[in-house]
Amino acid sequence: MSYTNSQDWDALAPYWVNLVEGANTDEKRFIYDYGTRITSDNGNNGHQCHGKVKGSARGEFKIQFNLGYTWGFSRMIMGPISAFNGTNLASGNHNGGTGTNGLMFMNNNSNNKLLIYTVTNGTSATTEVTPGYAANTLYTLWRDASNVVKYKIGSSSVVTAGTFNDHFVFWTEAQSPCSCTLLAAQSLEVANS
Numbered sequence: 001m002s003y004t005n006s007q008d009w010d011a012l013a014p015y016w017v018n019l020v021e022g023a024n025t026d027e028k029r030f031i032y033d034y035g036t037r038i039t040s041d042n043g044n045n046g047h048q049c050h051g052k053v054k055g056s057a058r059g060e061f062k063i064q065f066n067l068g069y070t071w072g073f074s075r076m077i078m079g080p081i082s083a084f085n086g087t088n089l090a091s092g093n094h095n096g097g098t099g100t101n102g103l104m105f106m107n108n109n110s111n112n113k114l115l116i117y118t119v120t121n122g123t124s125a126t127t128e129v130t131p132g133y134a135a136n137t138l139y140t141l142w143r144d145a146s147n148v149v150k151y152k153i154g155s156s157s158v159v160t161a162g163t164f165n166d167h168f169v170f171w172t173e174a175q176s177p178c179s180c181t182l183l184a185a186q187s188l189e190v191a192n193s
Contacts, residue, residue, distance in 0.1 A: 010058075014182040014184055015053075016054070016172075017051065018051060019152045025184075031051075037182070054185070056169045061168070064141075064183040064185065066181040071156075073106045075104060078170050083100065101166050102118075102166075104117040128155075148161055
């Protein structure tokens with residue numbers, strides 16, 4: 001593949017980069033399935049690893065993933081690139097402050113909930129789904145040509161998160177045990193007909 005411009009170079013791809021281990025780097029393994037699955041399975045609040053999806057989304061995108069359904073919170077976060085410095089993979093950074101937008105999914109079986117945090121212009125809202133979703137549930141998150149961000153979880157209805165023109169990045173923040181598997185991550189362009 002040859003890159004024609006910086007947009008191609010920074011296009012989304014379904015694998016984890018910018019890995020940050022939560023304690024000392026050691027022999028523990030966190031990345032599986034050719035870089036598409038990040039798993040922290042080291043006991044209650046044990047050693048964990050955070051990661052960022054390769055690339056960023058300036059325009060239309062689609063990302064599909066599975067969140068783990070274990071004791072710890074398995075997360076997928078969409079936040080503004082301005083709130084991300086490569087190593088600050090904390091869950092609160094989906095909210096970059098006034099004028100920013102973001103979204104975070106947190107799935108967990110200890111409280112049997114999926115929490116969805118939506119940030120619109122710096123103001124947060126929370127949706128709680130009980131029970132949470134099984135680990136093999138398909139989550140799809142996308143932005144269309146009108147900058148409308150939507151998501152669909154399993155067989156549920158499509159939800160509109162808002163109209164956001166932010167430059168987004170996507171990452172996971174870990175609380176062992178937890179996992180997130182990337183199934184697709186792509187920057188999109190609609191062909192002119």
